[in-house]
Amino acid sequence: MISETLALTGRALRKWIRNPAAVLPGFFIALFYVALLGSSFNPTKVVPPGTPPQIANAILAQTFGGAPNYITYLTPGVICIILVFNMAFGGIDLVLDRQLGYLGTLLTAPIPRSAIYLSGVAQNLAKVLLLAVLTFLVALAIPNGLELPGTFNIIDFLGVFLGFTLLGLGLSFVFTALALAVRSIDSLVAIVNFLTLPMTFTSNTFFPLDVFPDWLKSVAEVNPITKANEAARLLVVNGTLSAAQTTTYAYDILYLVAFTAALGILGYLAARRALRPE
């Protein structure tokens, strides 16, 4: 099963890399979010002029979790947006495979059905993670962009992406199964639009939960996107975590593990159903 999964994933990624038109839009969307949306909001302007610096800093620290600027706060959120949207639309290739008969060819080959599903999951995850890393690097590269603490190291970087990877994997489980189940790109786009925007807006992607009304806050607190953002921001803002922060981080990661495992089971069952003989 592994060799077939790798062969199919390799095919998809080779096609993707060879086609700049497929890679570039995701990259530019990330760039626009970080550079334009990130720059559009300067939190220091919210503090009334004449406020003593100590109080001003305390206000800012509380609002954006101590992030030195909005881009630093926003970057993990943008990575989540990139994950969610590219993952959702990555399924288009799979719908096309069905429409063009390629899936039929795979189904008559002696390969486990699960390899077809898992290669879809893997190819979607690989694509979005590459874009996510690019987003991170873009945010670092632009002037007045992502400001990392001095102690931030490769372990912290991996810590940031552990949460994103778990979130991406969970989403890939679901959206890959969805893409195998639907028969047309139109229906995929409709479902994806219905799901992705509420998923993003009911999270701490753009604003901290503290400013949310209570009803929205209670929804956002269980949203896995919130957990991935929280875990990433802890490391991006602080570098070295305090004991309390480590507990929060560990709780977020565990939450994402459970979320991903649940969606894995759900996606597997849905995919098995979708790949049954017609």
Next chain:
Amino acid sequence: MSKIIEAEGLTKVYKGKVKAVDHISFSVNEGEVFGFLGPNGAGKTTTIKMLNTLASITEGRASVAGYDVMRSPGDVRDSIGVVPQEFTADDELSGLENMVLMARLHHIRIGTAKSKSKDLMQLVDLSDAANRKVRTYSGGMRRRLQLVMGLLHEPKVLFLDEPTLGLDVQTRSKMWDYIKGLNRNRGLTVFMTTHYLEEADSLCDRVAIIDRGTIKVSGSPAQLKETVGGDIVTITLSDGTEDLTGFFETIEGVKEVTRTGSVYRIKLPKTEKSLPAIVEGLVRKQLQIKEISFTKPTLDQVFLEVTGKSMRDEGAPTTDSGWENIKMQRVSGN
């Protein structure tokens, strides 16, 4: 001769309503080219899908290469090569990359996969185009590529669904040569569907004519044509005033005469014996023959006899539009 495909009472009902295939039974012998012949929508592709494990069987049973299709789908997939109607090779990969990927999906080691792919591509004259992206291939090249993509794992049975759909006449006959070669030189059993009657006639050892989900008749093309009852001789006389139907019927061997003005269509089981007698009689009567022609019976006539309609009237799409459809899909999809 052992039977490599067997179907008994095979039935497919889609969504509880549309009966695409209705209790068909047939068998295919090892090493033969078996053709499923019928107009569009007759149930050909559905039958192939059931035998290929792509569609479930509503009723009845089928076995391929000794394995029950429903109970051992994995073993069936191991034993078959499938060349679908659509162009399914990946446009963005080269022909060789498509082949190697397919080989890996059939558990062929990478080293062997490459050399085997190259050999097979040479067999269908694709060596020069091996490293080109498939999107640059012509329709005929795509069909050839798909043909050999189905052969990498040396299947016992090769399923070809409309293997020449959308090809021009020359490319089509070249394709026939490849298929014949595979059958003769490698003893490969071929199960193919087609709505081209001359294709079935030229390629198949045996055919089954399927219409509206049921098999109307089956046998070798020669046997089926024999059932039509002989050749058709058409005689046009200069003068059409006199009705000569009675005269023609007195001649030995004449089976059926129909007259349209001065044109007579005569069915003859043995043209070489009866035709001289007809001509001699006409000369004796001092009647002038304007034109005389005869046709051997065709599968189209067989189809006409068993279904009551001509396959040509069935609105089989022109090959060009079929190709355009597929092409359009690809373009809009990319």
